Amino acid sequence: MDSFDSAHKRKQLTWPVIALMDFVTVIGFDDIIYNFQNQGLAVVSDWILLLVLFVIPYELIVGQLGSTFSDDGGGLASWIRHTSGDKMGYITAWCYWVVSLPYLVDVANSTVVSFAWLFKGHALSDSEMSNWAFALFTALIFVVFIFFQHRFANSLQWLSIIGGGAMFIATVLFVIMTIVYLGQGRPIATQPFHFKNFLPTFDMKFLMSLGLLIFAMNGAEFVAPYVTEMKDGPKNFPKAMYMLAIMTGFLTIFGSFALGVFFNAHHLPNDLKMNGSYYAFQAMGTKFGLGNFFLYLFIITQAIYMLAQLAVLVDGGARIFLSDTAKRYLPRQLTKTDKNGLPVNGYWLTTFICSVLLFLSSTLPSVNDIFNQLLNLNGIVSPYVTGLLFWAFIKIRVHEDEYPSEYVYIKNRKFAIFVGWWCLIITLVGATFGIVPIDAKAGSGTWWHMLILNIVEPLFMIGLGIVLPLIAKWQRRHDSAIK
Structure with missing residues (x-):
């Protein structure tokens, strides 16, 4: 087998394709649903504030980092390795890869839910599928998909184009149909519906949901490993980030407003996070007398979109972890690839960790609790690691003479460093408060159960990251003893 670094590259990618690949990892209709349940219509203001104060700076920071290190294939791991050394490069690579795995589980869960809607035409209930059956079907999704990735090496680009494009079009359709609905003078589900509903509330609930808001809009750096496969990457990668920022802003702001038209924001279903997207398109079809037409249109779109997410997360995450990490920290089995340049052993390690999580x-009381806890776990671990991205940006701006870039976000050096620290602090605050469960009554048995899992599962992921270098060290000693 070849090493990952010498793997055969795909056909050169254009910046619109990179933007669509990124879009499937950054934001989706489900992300709007999740935070709509947490904040109601006030989430519209939250999205606008975060878009201006966090998302646009974050995505353009990614643009400069991608342009600065355009010859490296490890993404965030490369950026930290160049600015803080090999050991920090490994720590970053492991952390960034492993914190994507709860999201990978969430995506696989959502894939199971989408197929349940496709075959049953309604929300999945606990009586129809037990917790363990839900877990087994999710694990099966991983196995089937890894086989698919292995057999069809170039599936990623096409899945991303189709999935990302279809989801964006579906969201635009939902917003357009909402405008038509309002234009016909039809009633709004949220009552009372006035300006006060949209005002943000900076309370404990906001802080508890901030991590999930950040998680919903981060992930732009996931496509950084593909800069080396772009035509004129240093120049065109930032264009993809601009396109991504526009798509993200449209989806979050107008999508959340549209949800308030079809759902009563003051009385939302308990399973909205798991089934809300389907309820939304089902309600739209009912309002326009089209039955389940929009529902099934969305189900198909969602299934393709979820498969595209799996493709980017499995492939892109493994690249970040395996392609540019100091090899002495990894067991040699993880640095090998197949004839298509795919890190198959890395894929199987991914499956193992996801299955454990x-x-x-699955020890939680219901499928809905499982879905919500794994979803909220992302709002804890993901922002912590995103903070490393801002640290890398601060480092290259403090020592900007050592890190020239064709694209520079914020010419003023001191202001750029301030923005880097601002974004870093926001992510750390959101991640810390995210540890407190938001989907269960405080002090209840389920609340304590979720809190324990929110602590134990990250510790498991950290522990495994410590074990891998020890295995690599043992292998080196064993090889030396044989020689």
Whole structure:
């Protein structure tokens, strides 16, 4: 087998394709649903504030980092390795890869839910599928998909174009149909519906949901490993980030407003996070007398979109972890690739960790609790690691003479450093408060169960990251003893 670094590259990618690949990892209709349940219509103001104060700076920071290190294939791991050394490069690579795995589980869960809607035409209930059956179907999704990735090496680009494009079009359609609905003078589900509903509330609930808001809009750096496969990457990668920022802003702001038209924001279903997207398109079809037409249109779109997410997360995450990490920290089995340049052993390690997380969370009382806890776990671990991205940006701006870039976000050096620290602090605050469960009554048995899982599962992921270098060290000693 070839090493990952010498793997055969795909056909050169254009910046619109990179933007669509990124879009499937950054934001989706489900992300709007999740935070709509947490904040109601006030989330519209939250999205606007975060878009201006966090998302646009974050995505353009990614643009400069991608342009600065355009010859490296490890993304965030490369950026930290160049600015803080090999050991920090490994720590970053492991952390960034492993914190994407709860999201990978969430995506696989959502894939199971989408197929349940496709075949049953309604929300999945606990009586129809037990917790353990749900876990087994999710694990099966991983196995089937890894086989698919292995057999069809170039599936990623096409899945991303189709999935990302279809989801954006579906969201635009939802917003357009909402405008038509309002234009016909039809009633709004949220009552009373006035300006006060949209005002943000900076309370404990806001802080508890801030991590999930950040998680919903981060992930732009996931496509950084593909800069080396772009035509004129240093120049065109920032264009993809601009396109991504526009798509993200449209989806979050107008999508959340549209939800308030079809759902009563003051009385939302308990399973909205798991089934809300389907309820939304089902309600739209009912309002326009089209039955389940929009529902099934969305189900198909969602299934393709979820498969595209799996493709980017499995492939892109493994690249970040395996392609540019100091090899002495990794067991040699993880640095090998197949004839298509795919890190198959990395894929199987991904499946193992995801299965452990899934089965730990399956001890919760219901499928809905499993879904919500794994979802909220992302709002804890993901922002912590995103903070490393801002640290890398601060480092290259403090020592900007050592890190020239064709694209520079914020010419003023001192202001750029201030923005880097601002974004770093926001992510750390959101991640810390995210540890407190938001989907269960405080002090209840389920609340304590979720809190324990929110602590134990990250510790499991950290522990495994410590074990891998020890295995690599043992392998080196064993090889030396044989020689």
